[in-house]
Amino acid sequence: MDSLLQLAADPAVWAALVTLVVMEVVLGIDNLVFISILSNKLPEHQRQSARRIGLSLALIMRIALLFSIAWLVGLTKPVFDLGFHGAVGAHGEPTFDTAFSWRDLILIAGGLFLLWKATKEIHHSVDPAPTGDVMDTSKAVISNFGSAIFQIIMLDLVFSIDSILTAVGMTDHVPVMIVAVVIAVAVMFLAADPLANFINNNPTVVMLALGFLLMIGLVLIADGFGVHVPKGYIxxxxxxxxxxxxxxxxxxxxxxxxxxxxxxxxxxxx
The missing domain is CATH 1.20.5 (Single alpha-helices involved in coiled-coils or other helix-helix interfaces)
Known part of the structure; x- marks a missing residue:
């Protein structure tokens, strides 16, 4: 308790908290856009539940990862090296890493998943299924809800690892990181329904959001290969x-x- 009071009385801690909250909210935009697009594919009465479950799982994952910082930091250690180098930069350095960590592999897998999902949704928007197709609606509803939650969990994991690793580099105080994550997810809870409804009511925004997911997927893959694109540009x-x-x-x-x-x-x- 005394240590928490000391943290609360330190202005530097408050500055770190504000910075972390802003960073977590910004990084959470990607996650929120993905959850919004997925939930909008469900029947209307299930959409809000899917969004709340997805954000709740994101909060649980982030807090669990914060209490596993030692394990999480270990994910950045190389697990294998391809042993060759591609093109080199102006100073002779390789343009991408050939040593891959578990974090790199997770980012690459998450990026590929985003590319696949966004491409599939764009294809569905451009070339929708014929209206005459007959489908068992009851089975589709159950399958789609379970599939949506599973996909949300997978992307939550990718975004959570990336987010927490960034937070770890900004402060050493776990309580500060937990408070920042809780505040950021609370903001996402408030923004989830309005954002999802806005995307759903404006078809052109859906295509724009899918374009964002394509770009984010490519950035995740590039990051996994050691090519770090500044988030500010994105x-x-x-x-x-x-x-x-x-x-x-x-x-x-x-x-x-x-x-x-x-x-x-x-x-x-x-």
């Missing part, structure tokens, strides 16, 4: 794309409003 690109899409939505809304006013004017003239 989120700046996502923010710029979202801004452009927002302007497009604003433009479409104005055109629709003017068209409605013109139609109302013609109706009154008649």
């Amino acid at each position: 989120y700046a690109a996502m923010a710029f794309s979202a801004l452009v899409e927002g302007l497009n939505m604003w433009s479409r809304a104005n055109h629709a409003k003017k068209a409605k006013q013109a139609a109302d004017g013609e109706a009154k003239g008649d």
